Amino acid sequence: MFIQQLINGITQGSLFALLAISFGIVYGTLRLLNFATGSIYMVGAYFGWIVIHYLTPNLFLALLSGAAAGFAVGFVLERFAFRALRGVARIASLICTIGFSLFLNEVMSVLFGAERKSMPSFYAETAFSIQGVDVSMLQIILIIVAATVLILLQILIYRTKLGLAIRAVSLDFKTASLMGIPTDRVISLTFSIAGAVAGIAGVLAAAYYNALFPFMGNLAGLKSFAAAVFGGLTSIPGAILGGYLLGIIENFAVQIISSGYRDIIGFSILVIFLLLRPQGLLGKKSD
Amino acid sequence: MASILSSIRERVSGFVGRHKNAVTVVIVLFLVALPWLLTSAYHLRVATLVGIYVLLVSGLNVIIGFTGMFSLGHAAFYGIGAYTSAMLTVMAGWSFWIALPVAGIVAGLFGTFIGLATLRLRRVFLAFTTLGFGEIVRIIILNWRSLTRGPMGISGIPVPQLFGQTFDGRGYYYLALALSVITVMTLYHMYHSRVGRALIAIREDETAAASMGIHVFGYKVLAFTVGCFFAGIAGSFFAHFQRYVSADSFANLESFGIITMLALGGTGSIIGPVLGSTILVLLPEIFRFLMRYRGVIYGLTLIVVIVYRPGGLANVKGIFEKPKLPKRPHQKRFGLFRRGPAAGGLS
Numbered sequence: 001m002f003i004q005q006l007i008n009g010i011t012q013g014s015l016f017a018l019l020a021i022s023f024g025i026v027y028g029t030l031r032l033l034n035f036a037t038g039s040i041y042m043v044g045a046y047f048g049w050i051v052i053h054y055l056t057p058n059l060f061l062a063l064l065s066g067a068a069a070g071f072a073v074g075f076v077l078e079r080f081a082f083r084a085l086r087g088v089a090r091i092a093s094l095i096c097t098i099g100f101s102l103f104l105n106e107v108m109s110v111l112f113g114a115e116r117k118s119m120p121s122f123y124a125e126t127a128f129s130i131q132g133v134d135v136s137m138l139q140i141i142l143i144i145v146a147a148t149v150l151i152l153l154q155i156l157i158y159r160t161k162l163g164l165a166i167r168a169v170s171l172d173f174k175t176a177s178l179m180g181i182p183t184d185r186v187i188s189l190t191f192s193i194a195g196a197v198a199g200i201a202g203v204l205a206a207a208y209y210n211a212l213f214p215f216m217g218n219l220a221g222l223k224s225f226a227a228a229v230f231g232g233l234t235s236i237p238g239a240i241l242g243g244y245l246l247g248i249i250e251n252f253a254v255q256i257i258s259s260g261y262r263d264i265i266g267f268s269i270l271v272i273f274l275l276l277r278p279q280g281l282l283g284k285k286s287d
Numbered sequence: 288m289a290s291i292l293s294s295i296r297e298r299v300s301g302f303v304g305r306h307k308n309a310v311t312v313v314i315v316l317f318l319v320a321l322p323w324l325l326t327s328a329y330h331l332r333v334a335t336l337v338g339i340y341v342l343l344v345s346g347l348n349v350i351i352g353f354t355g356m357f358s359l360g361h362a363a364f365y366g367i368g369a370y371t372s373a374m375l376t377v378m379a380g381w382s383f384w385i386a387l388p389v390a391g392i393v394a395g396l397f398g399t400f401i402g403l404a405t406l407r408l409r410r411v412f413l414a415f416t417t418l419g420f421g422e423i424v425r426i427i428i429l430n431w432r433s434l435t436r437g438p439m440g441i442s443g444i445p446v447p448q449l450f451g452q453t454f455d456g457r458g459y460y461y462l463a464l465a466l467s468v469i470t471v472m473t474l475y476h477m478y479h480s481r482v483g484r485a486l487i488a489i490r491e492d493e494t495a496a497a498s499m500g501i502h503v504f505g506y507k508v509l510a511f512t513v514g515c516f517f518a519g520i521a522g523s524f525f526a527h528f529q530r531y532v533s534a535d536s537f538a539n540l541e542s543f544g545i546i547t548m549l550a551l552g553g554t555g556s557i558i559g560p561v562l563g564s565t566i567l568v569l570l571p572e573i574f575r576f577l578m579r580y581r582g583v584i585y586g587l588t589l590i591v592v593i594v595y596r597p598g599g600l601a602n603v604k605g606i607f608e609k610p611k612l613p614k615r616p617h618q619k620r621f622g623l624f625r626r627g628p629a630a631g632g633l634s
Contacts, residue, residue, distance in 0.1 A: 099589025
């Protein structure tokens with residue numbers, strides 16, 4: 001039972017970690033919260049589903065499609081909701097992303113119907129068993145894909161020139177722009193990358209739960225925000241840690257308390273951490 | 288577009304200014320006569336619903352518009368009011384007239400409690416925490432079966448009676464009208480009182496307000512309590528109007544709807560919430576083909592209002608306005624990243 005819950009926890013934690021990092025990149029660069037992260041995740045899932053349903057049942061193509069959709073939505077969101085609102089209270093852009101999130105959810109439910117769509121199951125065969133617990137191929141793939149994305153992001157931010165620009169903008173916008181960094185383009189790219197990560201998470205989630213629906217992003221988005229705060233919103237390793245920990249804690253807590261209360265755990269952690277340790281597990285105190 | 292809107296607005300406000308008493312009399316007569324003008328019971332229900340939203344949006348306006356605290360979980364307090372009233376009348380057999388204020392007080396107390404716990408948070412985090420609280424309330428309602436009957440909801444909520452007469456559609460309408468008039472009047476007087484000025488001072492600049500001797504934390508908790516009290520009253524009324532409550536009516540989507548109405552009407556204005564809730568409740572009802580796109584309209588409204596018209600329809604200096612910084616060519620680009628109270632005051 002322990003191992004079963006641990007594996008489920010890590011699998012779900014991978015999804016939380018991806019979304020948490022999507023929150024984290026945007027917050028880290030602009031100190032803005034993108035409430036629409038959950039909706040981008042949903043849009044990604046739908047675009048993955050479109051590829052699988054209409055073109056070819058290939059999970060990896062679906063992942064690419066979801067990432068592209070997320071990238072595009074992130075780009076549009078930055079252009080229309082954030083760029084116009086620079087210099088305005090941060091809360092205005094948060095509320096604006098809520099509007100965007102409502103809009104995306106509703107547009108998808110008008111286009112594809114509000115009911116659940118089912119995703120065919122992929123790689124359902126057992127990869128291996130530990131102490132009688134079957135681990136499916138899909139779980140392995142999901143964990144590996146998530147880990148790859150997270151590592152690539154880490155490399156992107158700490159090892160490339162673009163990453164250097166992103167970090168410069170996050171440290172000091174004005175100086176970065178004086179140093180010749182095209183800040184607008186960097187911010188736009190940051191949003192798009194965050195969107196792409198959320199889109200990938202959406203396709204993975206749809207494949208893992210075999211289902212997608214227009215409001216799937218709401219709870220997932222809120223919980224991963226909790227995970228990001230848990231680990232430290234400004235720290236990338238922190239957001240990843242928070243995601244995995246939340247997944248594991250949730251799965252174990254379901255064993256102890258009733259499963260109906262599963263979704264409360266994330267929010268309790270969110271409230272407790274915001275009140276007692278707002279910088280999260282790995283964040284820096286200064287912010 | 289903006290110039291057309293503002294010229295219309297100028298003409299309307301000029302006209303209203305010149306014929307203030309006449310306009311008031313016409314509006315009052317219209318509202319009183321409305322149940323006789325509307326032929327279908329359904330339309331009367333929609334008009335009553337507008338009243339409920341006026342209460343909800345005005346309450347949230349105290350929290351967001353007056354004080355500048357972003358509570359995104361307003362539907363939770365609405366739900367707490369509705370469930371309190373439903374449980375008191377169905378399970379304990381209380382009268383509606385006692386349950387109504389009690390529901391308001393219970394929701395207000397929850398507001399006090401949440402306020403005490405979260406008001407030290409910075410604005411965006413307060414927003415997410417209250418959103419989380421809204422979700423927690425919904426999950427508890429769904430799961431605490433012995434108290435709330437879980438997903439089945441509470442049905443058979445009694446119809447209120449007055450002087451031995453059971454309420455009909457008109458009764459509900461007049462009660463909603465009375466409640467919203469009382470709410471708007473109360474908030475009008477609150478806004479123009481010492482308390483209101485203190486709240487606005489806190490919204491504009493917390494540090495300055497504190498140094499003027501305003502008890503910032505106390506006033507913030509007070510604003511939260513008052514806002515949630517009105518949400519509780521609205522919830523109680525809704526429970527007896529619908530005669531059935533379930534957790535679905537109080538999801539986060541409902542909170543976002545309330546915020547959209549507030550943003551459209553104008554944060555921090557007295558008449559804004561009335562305008563916003565009237566328009567957004569009536570619009571999908573008048574244009575029936577829009578019903579399917581209700582959520583799309585809400586989302587678009589929110590985006591358009593915040594990006595292009597932060598003052599809302601009432602166009603007061605609301606909470607979404609840009610902070611007034613000394614004008615410089617690059618002000619727009621760098622304002623957000625400025626440190627210190629000049630730009631940080633709102634963030």
